[in-house]
Every structure is written in structure tokens, then in C-alpha cells.
């Protein structure tokens with residue numbers, strides 16, 4: 001069936017395409033519920049909608065509300081925890097409505113706004129809506145806010161729950177809130193909103209046969225590749241969806257599967273194999289490729305991060321391969337830092353992943369772990385607010401005029417210790433005063449900058465230290481995707497090409513060197529330059545874009561733009577002014593200790609400082625693999641720490657290596 005569609009695609013005119021899309025919409029489970037849903041939204045200020053993933057909630061419900069006139073005099077916002085979902089869904093809805101993306105239907109994600117004054121249905125990340133609330137706490141431009149994927153319970157969604165509850169009280173007649181979730185747990189949402197009405201959309205779910213491995217796998221990657229090929233050779237028609245943990249893993253898997261498939265003994269009955277990746281950093285036009293039906297006589301194998309778990313639905317999937325892992329960010333109050341970590345999924349996630357095989361017909365799910373290990377998984381995933389760094393959120397709440405964040409109406413309050421830690425960090429950064437009030441102008445300025453408060457502080461300090469031009473470039477390079485490209489088979493050649501950018505004093509300065517070199521190349525030469533230097537061109541374009549936006553922000557805040565030329569001392573000092581909570585000192589035995597927490601760390605092998613042993617560094621983040629690593633580090637002078645963050649380090653010295661109260 002996919003084959004026929006693909007074959008007519010090129011000749012299919014606009015009108016014909018819309019007709020086909022219209023037909024597809026009408027087959028979705030939410031279609032038959034549309035009148036009831038619109039009615040319920042009219043009659044209830046808050047409505048909870050529960051429906052199976054893929055039933056059409058995200059693409060259809062905002063449009064139903066729009067078509068029914070519920071956006072009159074304003075717009076509809078639909079939040080997504082994931083950028084990929086916001087982009088691909090907006091694209092799809094614009095196509096379904098036959099409008100240009102960015103006009104009636106648009107999206108807005110950090111550093112990328114494809115919406116305009118005429119946008120009536122706007123898909124945006126939950127983080128973006130939170131930022132909009134800073135400027136307009138009543139969210140006057142929206143008549144309806146749809147909090148989608150509420151079951152994901154991201155920090156931003158959890159905070160929005162609290163804020164929107166307030167908006168509902170203050171705009172009783174002209175504001176509607178719709179909370180949408182894929183899990184059956186409507187009660188918690190409903191209870192939080194004072195017994196809100198819940199509506200269930202009847203989904204279709206076919207049986208999925210779940211298979212486990214007999215023994216634990218040594219490498220889930222190898223197992224995923226082998227299983228995908230086995231499905232390809234032995235199973236009937238249908239696409240394969242493989243859950244992996246991140247971009248690098250997906251890229252290497254993509255090559256390995258393609259190689260292995262090419263090496264299979266020829267079989268005229270076997271379809272061709274098309275491997276397609278999907279992850280957040282993939283450019284939008286490539287993201288959309290996974291949604292296109294496979295060409296005739298071809299089987300798609302989609303390699304996805306957990307984006308495809310609930311946020312996006314890809315038609316045609318009959319087989320799911322679940323590695324059982326997910327990459328997640330978590331905050332360790334003990335370390336006082338966020339860690340990016342590969343962790344086992346919860347049972348609920350495993351079920352959700354398997355379910356993706358049974359949307360259109362009976363399917364099969366291959367779990368690459370034993371049945372015994374499944375029973376040991378946590379039943380559900382902990383809401384993110386319980387496990388991440390809350391500094392940014394606390395700062396935004398303060399900026400929104402919420403004085404008592406410990407008493408904020410959270411659906412599931414985060415641990416008090418984590419909130420206290422964030423308050424301490426913000427105090428140390430000078431964003432809050434000792435009473436916990438937002439400082440002027442620093443606190444307000446930091447809340448406006450779309451980067452973590454520590455980086456925001458680097459930018460503000462750089463203005464005073466005469467190196468804001470460089471600091472902007474560094475923060476833009478940190479905020480973009482992976483810059484250095486290390487293709488398989490050419491690793492040495494690439495490493496050698498990268499060598500010329502390396503600056504002994506650290507990774508931040510190395511990134512700056514790449515940025516500067518790139519900017520010196522003429523526009524026409526840039527792609528070629530990137531190729532010959534093994535630099536990711538997309539990451540560079542994005543860095544330039546982020547740079548421009550951050551620069552606009554800084555100018556709006558009145559920060560002086562000034563360059564420090566070739567003297568990198570001011571820049572390193574500015575980095576200390578923001579990153580001092582992530583300072584580490586060399587110990588007598590040559591290992592490192594984070595000064596604020598006492599945690600032992602090693603310099604990450606990817607760092608230019610790896611193998612060198614500077615006395616003192618500050619770093620961007622901790623990564624935990626086999627051990628605890630500091631990633632992206634820069635050499636600093638130990639005396640700068642008490643000089644640039646006196647209160648913080650005076651106290652540390654007094655209480656042993658411990659950055660704050662416990």
C-alpha cells in the first residue's frame with residue numbers, strides 16, 4: 001500500500017494531495033470524536049483528553065478547535081516536550097490545511113521561530129511557552145492552550161501546569177486549557193485541576209507479540225543490528241522501528257545495518273532495505289523523510305531516539321526493536337550538577353514502545369533483554385522535575401513573580417534539597433539576593449537570556465571584562481550540535497584536521513578557534529571548508545544563527561560588545577565568573593575533584609586537556625559512562641575562583657570541599 005502512494009507522489013498535484021490527507025485524517029480515531037471534543041472544550045474551561053499514541057490528538061485537536069472558532073480573536077498554542085515533534089507536526093498540519101508553514105500554522109522552538117502575527121495554530125516546545133509567559137504572564141495572545149504529551153511530565157510542562165492554573169482563574173471566560181496525555185492516568189491531571197472533566201478517545205490497538213532474549217545481551221547495539229536484519233530476512237511486510245539512545249549511536253548503527261544488508265546473500269524475494277534516522281539534531285527536511293511511505297518493494301528501518309515512543313507516530317511500523325535504554329538528563333543534588341546518562345527504560349516506556357508495532361495491524365516487539373530484567377525495571381518513569389537541575393526553572397518562576405518557589409503549586413513537588421540547591425546556585429550567580437528576591441539588573445537579565453543561568457552569567461561577565469564578542473561565540477558553539485565530525489574509516493585523517501584548531505588552554509578556546517576560522521571563510525567556500533576540516537556544516541550554520549540571537553539579546557540588555565583580540569585571559573576569567581560551580585582541582589595523585597561537591601572526576605577523553613594535568617579547570621558538564629567525566633573544560637588560575645566568586649569559595653573553604661548546605 002505504501003508502494004502505490006510513493007509511486008504517485010511526484011505527479012500528485014496539490015489538490016489531490018490535500019484530498020488524500022483529508023481522507024487520512026478522517027480515518028483517525030479522534031475524527032469521530034471531534035464534535036464531542038469541541039463541545040466539551042466549549043463547556044469546560046479545563047479538559048483532559050486521553051488517547052492512544054497515534055490516534056490524532058496532536059495533529060487534529062488544535063485544528064478542530066480552530067475550525068470551531070475557539071481561537072477567535074487570538075491563537076491556539078499546542079506545547080510539545082520535544083523540538084522534533086513541534087517541527088514535524090506543524091509541517092504536517094500546515095500541509096493538511098494547505099497553508100505555508102509559518103503563516104496560519106507555525107512553530108517555535110528555542111533559537112528557531114517559524115511563526116508570525118498571522119499564526120493561529122502554533123506548535124511550540126513547552127520551554128518556549130514558559131519563556132512567552134515571562135513576557136506576557138496572562139498569555140493574552142492565546143485563547144486556548146493545549147498542553148500536549150502531559151504524561152511526559154517534563155519540567156517545563158510541570159511548571160506550566162501551575163502557571164496555567166493561575167491563568168484559568170484570572171481569565172475565566174476567554175481562556176481554555178486542554179491537557180492531552182497518552183496514558184490512562186487521567187485522575188492525577190483531573191484532580192490537580194480541581195476535578196476537571198476527562199474525555200477518552202477510543203483508540204485502535206492490535207495485539208503485539210512481545211519477545212525477549214533468552215540471555216542478557218553483551219551489546220544492545222550489536223543485538224539491535226542483528227535483530228533488525230533478522231526481521232528483514234524472516235518476517236512479512238512492515239517497517240521496523242528501532243529505539244536507540246542518541247545521535248552517535250544512531251549514526252553508527254545506520255552504517256552497520258546498511259553494510260550488513262549489502263552483504264546478505266542475494267534473495268529475489270527479499271525487499272530492499274532503507275535505513276532512516278530520526279533524532280533532534282537532524283535537519284527538519286531529513287526528519288520529514290521518515291514519514292514518507294517506503295518506495296515499492298522496500299522495507300524501512302527507522303532508527304530513533306525515544307522521540308518515537310510517544311511524540312511522533314510513523315505509519316507502516318509492524319516491528320519494534322527495543323534496546324531497553326534511553327538517554328536522559330538527570331540532576332544529582334550530591335554532585336550539584338546535571339549528568340547525561342544512558343539509563344534503563346521503565347516498564348511503562350517498554351510497553352509504550354512495543355505498542356508502536358500494533359497501530360495498523362498485529363505486530364511484533366523484540367525486547368533486547370530478558371523477561372526477568374523487564375520485571376526489575378521501575379514501573380514508571382520519575383517526572384523530570386524530580387531529577388533535574390532546577391536553576392533555570394526557579395529563576396523563571398522568580399521572574400514571573402512567584403516569590404515562594406518552595407511553596408509553588410507543583411503537581412509533584414521536586415525534592416526540597418534540589419530546590420534549595422538551585423536557590424543557592426542562583427544566589428552564588430548573583431541572580432537572587434539573600435532574601436531570595438530577583439536582583440536588578442542581573443537576575444532579570446539572566447532570566448531573559450535563553451541559556452542556562454551559568455552560561456548567561458558568562459555572557460554578562462564578558463561584557464564587563466571586555467570579551468563579549470568571544471564569549472558570545474563560545475556560548476553559541478556550546479549550544480549548537482556536535483561540531484567535530486569523526487567519520488568511521490577516516491578518524492585519523494579527521495583528528496589530524498581538527499588538530500589545527502586545538503588550543504592548549506581548553507575546549508572553549510578550541511571551539512572559538514573553529515568559529516573564528518569559519519567566519520573568515522567566504523560564504524561560498526564554507527561547505528567545502530567544513531568538508532576538508534571535518535567540521536559539521538549544519539552545526540556551524542546553527543551556531544551562527546544562535547550567535548545572532550544571543551547577540552540581539554545582549555544588545556537589548558545593554559551589554560557592551562567588545563573583543564579581547566588574541567588575549568584569552570579575559571575570556572577564561574569570564575568563563576570562571578559563570579562556571580565556577582563547576583570548578584575542579586587537581587589532587588596530589590593527579591585525579592580531579594569538583595571543589596563544590598568533592599566529587600572525583602576525570603577529564604573527558606575528547607577534551608584537549610585530556611592527558612595534560614592543569615592545576616585547576618572549570619567545565620561545562622558531567623558525563624557519566626564507566627566513570628565520571630568533565631566534558632568541555634578550560635584551564636583557569638586557582639586564584640581567580642575566590643576573586644570572581646568570593647562568597648561561594650569563602651564558604652567552601654570554611655566547610656570543607658562542600659559548596660553549600662545539604
Ligand code: CDP
Nearest residue numbers: 053054055056057058059088092291313315
Ligand atoms: O498525537 P497523537 O499521537 O494522538 O497522533 P498524531 O501525532 O496527531 O498522529 C496522527 C497521524 O498523523 C499518525 O497516523 C501519523 O503517522 C500522522 N503524521 C504524519 O504522517 N506525519 C507527520 N509529520 C505527523 C503525523
Ligand code: MG
Nearest residue numbers: 057058310311
Ligand atoms: Mg501526540
